[in-house]
Amino acid sequence: MNEVVYKCRxxxxxxxxxxxxxxxxxxxxxxxxxxxxxxxxxxxxxAVSK
Numbered sequence: 001m002n003e004v005v006y007k008c009r010x011x012x013x014x015x016x017x018x019x020x021x022x023x024x025x026x027x028x029x030x031x032x033x034x035x036x037x038x039x040x041x042x043x044x045x046x047a048v049s050k
Contacts, residue, residue: 003050006035010042020045 007014020035023043034043 004047005050006045007048008037008040008042009044009046011037011040013037013039014048 005014005016006020019038021038022033023036025032025034035045036043037045
């Protein structure tokens, strides 16, 4: 079975979903929670299979 890990496109960090940090942002539809990289804080992360 493939393991799903997340990879940051900004700094190259890779890790499991439970290591991601979250940030609350305000949008026109109300508050939204986005997952961010724990190393650089970038929201530009993608799920990849290993």
